Amino acid sequence: MKSFRLLTIVGFLSLAFTGTVLAAPTTPEPVRVTVPNDRFEAMLRSIDTVPPDRATLERAFPDAWLRLDAIARDAQRDQWSRLRAVSLLSFFVEARTRTTLEAVASDGDKEIRRQAVYTLGRGFGGNADAALVRFIEARFADPDVTVSEHAVRALRWIDHPDAKLALERVAEKGPPKLRDLARTTADKRTLRMKGTRGN
Numbered sequence: 615m616k617s618f619r620l621l622t623i624v625g626f627l628s629l630a631f632t633g634t635v636l637a638a639p640t641t642p643e644p645v646r647v648t649v650p651n652d653r654f655e656a657m658l659r660s661i662d663t664v665p666p667d668r669a670t671l672e673r674a675f676p677d678a679w680l681r682l683d684a685i686a687r688d689a690q691r692d693q694w695s696r697l698r699a700v701s702l703l704s705f706f707v708e709a710r711t712r713t714t715l716e717a718v719a720s721d722g723d724k725e726i727r728r729q730a731v732y733t734l735g736r737g738f739g740g741n742a743d744a745a746l747v748r749f750i751e752a753r754f755a756d757p758d759v760t761v762s763e764h765a766v767r768a769l770r771w772i773d774h775p776d777a778k779l780a781l782e783r784v785a786e787k788g789p790p791k792l793r794d795l796a797r798t799t800a801d802k803r804t805l806r807m808k809g810t811r812g813n
C-alpha cells in the first residue's frame with residue numbers, strides 16, 4: 615500500500631514539473647505532434663517569430679503574398695494560422711490585400727473578422743479613402759461586440775477626415791456599448807494626427 619501511494623505521489627510530481635502524464639506500461643506509444651516540414655508553415659504557426667518587414671519575408675518566401683492570401687481565405691484551416699496570415703498581410707498595402715481583408719471581414723469566425731477589420735485600419739490608414747471608412751463603419755453592426763469594438767479602434771489609424779466624423783457619429787448616436795470607446799478612440803486619433811504632422 616505504501617509503495618502504491620509513493621508511485622502515485624511520484625506520478626503527480628512528474629506531472630506538475632514536466633506537464634507530461636506518465637503512461638501506464640500497457641499504454642501504446644504516445645502520439646507525437648510533428649512540426650511541419652514546410653518552413654513557411656513552421657513560421658506561420660510559431661508564437662514568437664515575426665518577420666521584421668516585407669522585404670525579409672519575401673526574401674525567405676518569394677510567394678509569401680499568395681500563400682498568406684490563400685490561408686487567410688481558407689475556412690478549413692486552423693484559426694491560429696489564419697489569424698497570423700491576416701496579420702502578416704499588413705506588410706502588403708496593395709489593392710489585392712484590401713480585397714482579401716474586406717472579404718474575410720465577413721468570415722464566419724468572429725476572430726478572423728475582428729483581425730481583418732483592424733488590419734484594414736492599421737495597414738491602410740495612411741492612404742485610406744472614404745469607401746474604406748464606410749466599410750469599417752459598417753462593421754459597427756457586427757453581431758459580435760469584439761468585432762464592433764475593433765472596427766471602432768481601427769478608425770484611430772485612418773487619416774481620412776471621414777474617420778473623425780464616423781467616430782463622432784457613433785459617440786453621439788451609436789450603440790451605447792460603443793460610445794465611450796468611440797470617444798476615447800477619437801481622442802487618441804487626434805493626438806496621433808497631431809503627432810504625424812509635427813505639431
